[in-house]
Amino acid sequence: MSSALSIHQLSVSYGKRQVIRALDVPCLRAGDITALLGPNGSGKSTLLRALAGLQHSSGDVRLDQRALSRQRGEVAYLPQTLPPSVHLSVFESLMVAGQATAAGLSRRHDDQQVFALLQSLGIEQLALRYLDQLSGGQRQLVGIAQALIREPAVLLLDEPLSALDLNYQFHVMDLLHRETRRRGMVTVIVLHDLNVALRHCDRVLMLKDGALQANGAPDEVIDSQSLRRVYGVSGRVERCSQGVAHVLVDGLHSGLR
Template identity: 45%
Template sequence: MPDTLEIDGLGAAYGGKPVIDGLSLAPFVPGSVTSLIGPNAAGKTTLLRALAGLHPAKGAVRLGGRDLLALPLADHARYVTYMPQSLPQRVALSVLEGVAGALRASPVEGPALSDAALMGRALEVIELVGIGHKALEGLDHLSGGQRQLASLAQALARSPRVLLLDEPISALDLYYQLRVMKLVQRLARERGMMVIMVLHDLAIAARWSDRVVVLAEGRVMADGPPAEAISAEVLAQVYKVRGRVEQDGADLRIAIDDILP
């Protein structure tokens, strides 16, 4: 059986104040895409950073038989890759150099790639996300959306077991939003990755996810297939809005009517 990702009793805090406390979730399975949704300050980004080993946490995060929280960060990063909401500012690298650097830092099975082969593979990933024409452009010269795509290329180049994406489409137009979601879903299936991403667009989360986890105040409010996790009751309880959720074939239609008093 392929390794699953298990989260049991996870806790994390900022400034001594708990953000996530005792959070447990059913195992994540290889080849799946899970969306984390919920209002601001729900704990979504904190959860991703804790899973990535970038934020102190207690509890257990297990990948197969490995306790990821007990691993040194360098070993943790062999299995888990985290894409933040934006790249650091003023990075003096081209898109190609940034992706090639991510490849160099990735665990290698078999003989190491030559420089030419490494650059060729980096360019393939850049083409996949749709910014091949920007490969030689400096990262600090890109638009916000292009920087987001460059960051995604760096994350995908590492081919992790677990890929964590924090609002990966927030700066993209509709075409690139759909392109990215299709690509992430396809690569999750092909590579057997477990993708966990933070999204704010409920319709996109419902359309492209196998599973949706709804968080509010660090607690799990709903968890399951999109049609089960996103409901009128969840919209009212979590988002404080009145809405309708209807199944239309394979799609979920979400209509928001008004805010609640």
């Protein structure tokens, strides 16, 4: 697993307002899940859209030393707000999504592969249901399946857990962790739940006002200082009786926001 994603001097503006400011991230390794954290409006979705090639940006993003912009087929992206659903069954939508793969080549998936993916997400019972008749969380799970079926080298998920119950949140993160390792993907996930980042992610990037505030292992980066500096809260990270780290928020830090 030698592949890696690197970001050099990436900037994004909306009109005259710069939202991502000359961002440098030397190496996001294949096989690792990176949590992209930061307050509302800090630029997480903008950064993900720029990486997906959906937002004009300046700078240099490389996958395995080659410009990512020349390897768009290697990237799968799940937006924060899902587009309106078409009247297609879940199964059909995965067949269609599976055809959009690397270099625009069509890669056929057989029924069994699609069914196995649905099973791995715990949603095989939805296979013949229509997208426009699903609940919010079910629709989000299908969105994750649509990204995975494309077998990308780079998987970008913007708040993929926001509509999921506790069981599916854990299930999805567990699956993403295993699949990221097995397939050697570079996976970047926008999260607001820092406990999920602590438990399931290999690495954390913290953004504030479009600039990188921290980059490192979750339990090194998430601490009372970064909680105060980045989120403006007084908080602690404590380990439970099973040794798992948890964030506890005690209050708002005065002077910020």
